[in-house]
Amino acid sequence: MSSLSGEAAVQGPVVSRSCRVADVSYRAFxxxxxxxxxxxxxxxxxEVSGVGATAVVTAAGGDRFDAVRExxxxxxxxxxxxxxxVARPRALGGFAFFDDHEAGGTWAGFPAAQFVVPEFxxxxxxxETWLTVTRAGDDATAEGVEAALEDARETVESLPAMVPGGDRPGVRETTPTPGKAAWCDQVRDxxxxxxxxxxxxxVLATALRADLNAPVEPRNLLERLRQRYSECFRFLVEPTSDAAFLGATPERLATLSGDTVRTTALAGSVERGESVAEDARLAELLRESDKLRHEQELVTDTIAERLDALGDVTVGERGVRKLSNIQHLETPISATVTDDTHVLDVVERLxxxxxxxxxPADAAxxxxxxxxTFDRGWYAAPVGWFDADGDGTFGVGLRSAVAAGETVTMFxxxxxxxxxxxxxxxEEVQLKYRPILDELE
Structure with missing residues (x-):
């Protein structure tokens, strides 16, 4: 059972026009x-930024991936x-971890699936930086879109190329859900x-609520993540002005370009060392740990098995992915698929x-x-984009948080x-809050 709602009535031709513009701060945009x-x-x-909505879709239930694709x-x-x-119009958004997720609480404004085709x-x-204006429906005409693009270009080129990042809001207190004792009991179970x-x-998760000394500006927080985690996929989804889901995830769920799928098995982690020698020692422990190698092999084997139904799969060499505060075991995986494969087909399988x-997946x-004891919402779920050809890229919503006023909830x-x-x-879970927590304190 699935449900589909939103701007499903907006059909007919999609008309978009693009022009090159001067470099502009995405935060100002x-x-x-x-x-x-x-x-x-x-x-x-x-990098892609979108504002306004030419069309929006929301979906829920077991067929939500198919519903969005249709x-x-x-x-x-x-x-x-x-x-x-690079300027082609895209649908950007994501999914909740569970298909029966309902928006509310921390996740108010975030349904089980939502994608937006931005107007701008x-x-x-x-x-190169390109501005695209997109309209849809029977009233969408090339002439009207071209006129809107010219107006938008003047507005965009008046925006600054650089915007001050602002001060960190400061953390007054943090509250984990569950607490350490309760979570350890969950692990023992x-x-x-x-x-x-x-x-x-x-995989058992926790949430950490940070109450701040001042309201957080999600776009400034994202910029600080960009400066420190440029090697990660960075995202911000702000369906309303009340809250934003953002993060810097190291994990690619899937990229589809033409007939080639790329993904990554990322699992097992240790901290970074304070010296080159210590860092190398920790990386070696990561490579040699039976527990961490086993954990990573389970992920690699399962992803390869799921992709096998779509095409010919190639598994690369396992290595170590180093981020600024943590390092992981990583195995690249690719597949050659048929021309009619949509990136959402891949995302649904993975x-x-x-x-x-x-x-096993169902038992887990x-x-x-x-x-x-908390709502995962969009945490650890697919977030990304796709275009009219069905190409696109999705990351896994890790190293992420919901920012709302003077509260940031991390996962x-x-x-x-x-x-x-x-x-x-x-102790290992606490490392995974640091990317965002460090940029708040």
């Missing part, structure tokens, strides 16, 4: 219009776009399930990966539902396997 606001940036150097196929049929590839889009790659054979692995759920999901989780130690797992 986002601030120039009311919500919805969306930003996406990847380590390959592509909506997009109808919307983008006979699309009229005259700009370069700013995209950059290399030294998961270990009992693993011992009795009903589980091989489960989500949730064992890196954020566990194995049941354990998470029965154990966790982190760890894979629990047979020889996990609850105390050690708790």
């Amino acid at each position: 986002l601030a120039s219009r009311d919500a919805p606001r969306i930003h996406w940036a990847d380590p390959d150097g592509v 909506w997009a196929d109808a919307l983008f049929a006979d699309a009229d776009h005259d700009g370069p590839e 889009q700013l995209a950059s790659a290399g030294d 998961a270990l009992a399930r693993i011992e009795d054979g009903s589980l091989r692995k489960v 989500h949730p990966t064992p890196a954020v759920n566990g194995l 999901l049941d354990t998470i539902r029965e154990t966790e 982190g989780g760890n894979g629990i396997v047979a020889d996990s130690d609850p105390e050690a797992e708790w």
